[in-house]
Amino acid sequence: MNAIRLQIPAHADYIDLVRICLYGIASKMSYAYEDIEDMKVAVSEACNNAVIHGTPDPNEGVIDISFEPEDHALTIKVNNSGSEALATDVLDKAAPLPDADVSGLRVGGLGIYLMQALMDEVEVNALENGTEVVLKKYLNVASEH
Template structure:
Protein backbone atom coordinates (compact mmCIF):
# COMPACT_ATOMS: atom_id res chain seq x y z
CA UNK A 1 0.00 0.00 0.00
CA UNK A 2 1.25 3.47 -0.87
CA UNK A 3 1.72 5.82 2.08
CA UNK A 4 -0.17 9.07 1.36
CA UNK A 5 2.03 12.18 1.42
CA UNK A 6 2.05 15.76 0.22
CA UNK A 7 5.07 18.00 -0.28
CA UNK A 8 5.11 21.80 -0.43
CA UNK A 9 7.94 24.22 -1.02
CA UNK A 10 7.16 27.81 -0.07
CA UNK A 11 9.21 31.02 0.10
CA UNK A 12 10.49 31.64 3.63
CA UNK A 13 8.09 34.55 4.08
CA UNK A 14 5.32 34.84 6.65
CA UNK A 15 2.55 35.47 4.10
CA UNK A 16 2.98 31.93 2.68
CA UNK A 17 2.50 30.04 5.96
CA UNK A 18 -1.29 30.07 5.49
CA UNK A 19 -0.83 27.78 2.48
CA UNK A 20 0.87 25.23 4.73
CA UNK A 21 -1.97 25.48 7.26
CA UNK A 22 -4.59 24.95 4.53
CA UNK A 23 -2.77 21.92 3.13
CA UNK A 24 -2.41 20.50 6.65
CA UNK A 25 -6.13 20.89 7.31
CA UNK A 26 -7.08 19.00 4.15
CA UNK A 27 -4.48 16.28 4.64
CA UNK A 28 -5.20 15.67 8.35
CA UNK A 29 -8.97 15.77 7.78
CA UNK A 30 -8.68 13.03 5.12
CA UNK A 31 -6.51 11.01 7.52
CA UNK A 32 -9.30 11.08 10.15
CA UNK A 33 -8.00 13.55 12.73
CA UNK A 34 -10.45 15.50 14.89
CA UNK A 35 -10.92 19.24 14.47
CA UNK A 36 -9.20 19.80 17.86
CA UNK A 37 -6.16 17.73 16.85
CA UNK A 38 -5.94 19.55 13.51
CA UNK A 39 -6.01 22.92 15.27
CA UNK A 40 -3.20 21.76 17.61
CA UNK A 41 -1.15 20.63 14.61
CA UNK A 42 -1.75 23.95 12.83
CA UNK A 43 -0.36 25.87 15.82
CA UNK A 44 2.72 23.61 16.04
CA UNK A 45 3.38 23.81 12.28
CA UNK A 46 2.95 27.58 12.31
CA UNK A 47 5.52 27.87 15.11
CA UNK A 48 8.03 25.73 13.18
CA UNK A 49 7.47 27.71 9.96
CA UNK A 50 7.71 31.04 11.82
CA UNK A 51 11.06 29.96 13.28
CA UNK A 52 12.34 29.28 9.76
CA UNK A 53 11.04 32.63 8.47
CA UNK A 54 12.51 34.60 11.39
CA UNK A 55 15.81 32.81 12.02
CA UNK A 56 16.98 30.65 9.11
CA UNK A 57 17.88 33.22 6.50
CA UNK A 58 19.73 36.52 6.87
CA UNK A 59 17.81 39.71 6.09
CA UNK A 60 17.29 39.98 2.37
CA UNK A 61 18.50 36.44 1.67
CA UNK A 62 16.01 34.43 -0.37
CA UNK A 63 15.16 31.08 1.12
CA UNK A 64 12.57 28.34 1.06
CA UNK A 65 10.79 26.11 3.52
CA UNK A 66 10.07 22.53 2.54
CA UNK A 67 7.08 20.89 4.22
CA UNK A 68 6.10 17.23 3.91
CA UNK A 69 2.95 15.67 5.35
CA UNK A 70 3.01 11.87 5.58
CA UNK A 71 0.22 9.59 6.84
CA UNK A 72 1.51 6.29 8.22
CA UNK A 73 -0.96 3.91 9.90
CA UNK A 74 -2.47 5.85 12.84
CA UNK A 75 -0.20 8.89 12.74
CA UNK A 76 0.86 11.87 10.70
CA UNK A 77 4.46 13.04 10.37
CA UNK A 78 5.04 16.67 9.42
CA UNK A 79 8.54 17.68 8.34
CA UNK A 80 9.44 21.38 8.18
CA UNK A 81 12.90 22.00 6.73
CA UNK A 82 14.95 25.05 5.82
CA UNK A 83 18.46 25.30 4.39
CA UNK A 84 19.46 28.42 6.28
CA UNK A 85 21.38 29.06 9.46
CA UNK A 86 20.93 26.35 12.04
CA UNK A 87 21.05 26.67 15.80
CA UNK A 88 22.48 24.51 18.57
CA UNK A 89 19.56 22.39 19.73
CA UNK A 90 19.92 20.31 22.86
CA UNK A 91 16.75 18.37 23.79
CA UNK A 92 17.85 17.93 27.42
CA UNK A 93 18.43 21.65 27.88
CA UNK A 94 15.12 22.47 26.18
CA UNK A 95 13.27 20.04 28.44
CA UNK A 96 14.96 21.44 31.54
CA UNK A 97 14.06 24.96 30.40
CA UNK A 98 10.38 24.09 29.94
CA UNK A 99 7.73 26.05 31.77
CA UNK A 100 6.19 23.01 33.44
CA UNK A 101 5.19 24.02 37.00
CA UNK A 102 6.64 27.51 36.49
CA UNK A 103 4.84 30.82 35.96
CA UNK A 104 4.47 32.10 32.40
CA UNK A 105 6.22 35.30 33.49
CA UNK A 106 9.50 33.32 33.51
CA UNK A 107 9.28 32.68 29.74
CA UNK A 108 11.67 34.46 27.43
CA UNK A 109 10.08 36.47 24.62
CA UNK A 110 10.10 34.37 21.49
CA UNK A 111 11.11 31.25 23.40
CA UNK A 112 7.78 29.44 23.42
CA UNK A 113 7.84 27.89 19.93
CA UNK A 114 9.56 24.60 20.76
CA UNK A 115 7.68 24.43 24.06
CA UNK A 116 4.34 24.78 22.25
CA UNK A 117 5.31 22.13 19.70
CA UNK A 118 6.09 19.68 22.51
CA UNK A 119 2.85 20.52 24.31
CA UNK A 120 0.65 20.07 21.23
CA UNK A 121 2.27 17.12 19.44
CA UNK A 122 2.99 13.54 20.52
CA UNK A 123 6.62 13.71 19.39
CA UNK A 124 8.97 16.48 18.28
CA UNK A 125 12.38 15.89 16.74
CA UNK A 126 14.78 18.67 15.74
CA UNK A 127 17.71 18.05 13.40
CA UNK A 128 20.29 20.77 12.82
CA UNK A 129 22.91 19.24 10.51
CA UNK A 130 22.19 21.09 7.23
CA UNK A 131 19.79 23.88 8.04
CA UNK A 132 17.04 22.95 10.47
CA UNK A 133 14.48 20.19 10.16
CA UNK A 134 11.61 19.85 12.64
CA UNK A 135 9.67 16.59 12.57
CA UNK A 136 6.29 16.72 14.29
CA UNK A 137 4.28 13.55 14.95
CA UNK A 138 0.64 13.26 16.00
CA UNK A 139 -1.30 10.02 16.56
CA UNK A 140 -5.00 9.67 15.83
CA UNK A 141 -7.05 9.29 19.01
CA UNK A 142 -4.08 9.53 21.37
CA UNK A 143 -5.92 11.59 24.01
CA UNK A 144 -8.91 9.25 24.07
CA UNK A 145 -6.61 6.26 24.66
CA UNK A 146 -4.91 8.00 27.59
CA UNK A 147 -8.16 8.88 29.37
Protein backbone atom coordinates in the same frame (compact mmCIF):
# COMPACT_ATOMS: atom_id res chain seq x y z
CA MET B 1 4.69 6.05 2.17
CA ASN B 2 3.11 8.78 0.07
CA ALA B 3 4.63 12.03 1.27
CA ILE B 4 3.04 15.30 0.24
CA ARG B 5 5.65 18.01 -0.22
CA LEU B 6 5.25 21.76 -0.17
CA GLN B 7 7.88 24.46 -0.64
CA ILE B 8 7.12 28.05 0.32
CA PRO B 9 9.16 31.26 0.42
CA ALA B 10 10.64 31.87 3.88
CA HIS B 11 8.13 34.61 4.62
CA ALA B 12 5.31 34.67 7.17
CA ASP B 13 2.74 35.53 4.48
CA TYR B 14 2.91 31.96 3.14
CA ILE B 15 2.39 30.03 6.39
CA ASP B 16 -1.38 29.99 5.84
CA LEU B 17 -0.79 27.77 2.80
CA VAL B 18 0.90 25.20 5.05
CA ARG B 19 -2.02 25.30 7.48
CA ILE B 20 -4.56 24.84 4.66
CA CYS B 21 -2.63 21.89 3.25
CA LEU B 22 -2.36 20.34 6.72
CA TYR B 23 -6.09 20.77 7.26
CA GLY B 24 -6.91 18.92 4.04
CA ILE B 25 -4.57 16.02 4.76
CA ALA B 26 -5.59 15.64 8.42
CA SER B 27 -9.30 15.85 7.54
CA LYS B 28 -8.88 13.13 4.94
CA MET B 29 -7.17 10.99 7.60
CA SER B 30 -10.18 11.52 9.95
CA TYR B 31 -8.41 13.45 12.70
CA ALA B 32 -10.69 15.12 15.22
CA TYR B 33 -11.21 18.86 14.76
CA GLU B 34 -9.36 19.63 18.02
CA ASP B 35 -6.35 17.57 16.95
CA ILE B 36 -6.26 19.35 13.58
CA GLU B 37 -6.32 22.73 15.31
CA ASP B 38 -3.48 21.63 17.62
CA MET B 39 -1.43 20.49 14.63
CA LYS B 40 -2.09 23.77 12.81
CA VAL B 41 -0.74 25.76 15.77
CA ALA B 42 2.32 23.51 16.10
CA VAL B 43 3.18 23.63 12.38
CA SER B 44 2.69 27.41 12.39
CA GLU B 45 5.20 27.70 15.23
CA ALA B 46 7.70 25.50 13.38
CA CYS B 47 7.27 27.58 10.21
CA ASN B 48 7.55 30.86 12.15
CA ASN B 49 10.83 29.62 13.63
CA ALA B 50 12.03 28.73 10.13
CA VAL B 51 11.17 32.24 8.92
CA ILE B 52 12.86 33.94 11.88
CA HIS B 53 15.94 31.73 12.17
CA GLY B 54 16.27 30.64 8.55
CA THR B 55 18.33 32.17 5.81
CA PRO B 56 19.63 35.70 6.43
CA ASP B 57 18.26 36.85 3.06
CA PRO B 58 14.45 36.49 3.15
CA ASN B 59 14.26 36.94 -0.62
CA GLU B 60 16.35 33.81 -1.18
CA GLY B 61 15.16 31.44 1.53
CA VAL B 62 12.61 28.68 1.28
CA ILE B 63 10.91 26.39 3.74
CA ASP B 64 10.37 22.77 2.75
CA ILE B 65 7.44 21.01 4.39
CA SER B 66 6.58 17.35 4.03
CA PHE B 67 3.43 15.67 5.28
CA GLU B 68 3.92 11.93 5.74
CA PRO B 69 0.67 10.09 6.47
CA GLU B 70 0.88 6.66 8.04
CA ASP B 71 -1.87 4.27 9.11
CA HIS B 72 -2.23 5.78 12.57
CA ALA B 73 -0.11 8.93 12.55
CA LEU B 74 0.87 12.00 10.58
CA THR B 75 4.48 13.20 10.55
CA ILE B 76 5.19 16.77 9.46
CA LYS B 77 8.74 17.86 8.69
CA VAL B 78 9.66 21.54 8.43
CA ASN B 79 13.11 22.31 6.99
CA ASN B 80 14.79 25.65 6.58
CA SER B 81 17.91 26.28 4.57
CA GLY B 82 19.50 28.82 6.89
CA SER B 83 22.41 28.45 9.22
CA GLU B 84 22.57 25.45 11.50
CA ALA B 85 20.54 25.78 14.66
CA LEU B 86 21.84 24.28 17.84
CA ALA B 87 19.18 21.58 17.86
CA THR B 88 20.26 19.87 21.06
CA ASP B 89 20.36 23.20 22.90
CA VAL B 90 16.82 23.98 21.77
CA LEU B 91 15.41 20.77 23.18
CA ASP B 92 17.61 20.83 26.30
CA LYS B 93 16.32 24.29 27.16
CA ALA B 94 12.73 23.17 26.59
CA ALA B 95 12.25 21.78 30.06
CA PRO B 96 8.72 21.90 31.42
CA LEU B 97 7.40 25.40 31.95
CA PRO B 98 7.57 26.63 35.55
CA ASP B 99 4.15 26.71 37.17
CA ALA B 100 4.32 30.15 38.69
CA ASP B 101 7.15 32.31 37.40
CA VAL B 102 7.44 32.83 33.65
CA SER B 103 9.39 36.08 33.96
CA GLY B 104 12.63 34.34 32.98
CA LEU B 105 11.37 33.22 29.59
CA ARG B 106 12.59 35.17 26.61
CA VAL B 107 10.12 36.72 24.20
CA GLY B 108 9.43 34.42 21.28
CA GLY B 109 10.84 31.42 23.12
CA LEU B 110 7.58 29.56 23.62
CA GLY B 111 7.35 27.93 20.19
CA ILE B 112 9.08 24.69 21.19
CA TYR B 113 6.93 24.46 24.33
CA LEU B 114 3.77 24.83 22.27
CA MET B 115 4.91 22.23 19.77
CA GLN B 116 5.72 19.76 22.57
CA ALA B 117 2.40 20.41 24.31
CA LEU B 118 0.31 20.02 21.15
CA MET B 119 2.06 17.14 19.36
CA ASP B 120 2.84 13.59 20.46
CA GLU B 121 6.48 13.71 19.33
CA VAL B 122 8.77 16.65 18.52
CA GLU B 123 12.34 16.49 17.24
CA VAL B 124 14.68 19.31 16.26
CA ASN B 125 17.56 18.15 14.09
CA ALA B 126 20.59 20.12 12.91
CA LEU B 127 21.22 19.58 9.22
CA GLU B 128 24.25 20.51 7.13
CA ASN B 129 22.35 23.42 5.63
CA GLY B 130 19.78 24.32 8.24
CA THR B 131 17.36 22.87 10.74
CA GLU B 132 14.61 20.27 10.57
CA VAL B 133 11.65 20.17 12.94
CA VAL B 134 9.78 16.86 12.98
CA LEU B 135 6.26 16.88 14.41
CA LYS B 136 4.21 13.70 14.89
CA LYS B 137 0.58 13.32 15.92
CA TYR B 138 -1.00 9.91 16.42
CA LEU B 139 -4.49 9.31 15.12
CA ASN B 140 -6.82 8.60 18.01
CA VAL B 141 -8.81 5.60 16.84
CA ALA B 142 -11.80 6.81 18.89
CA SER B 143 -11.83 10.05 16.83
CA GLU B 144 -12.28 8.22 13.53
CA HIS B 145 -15.67 8.69 11.87
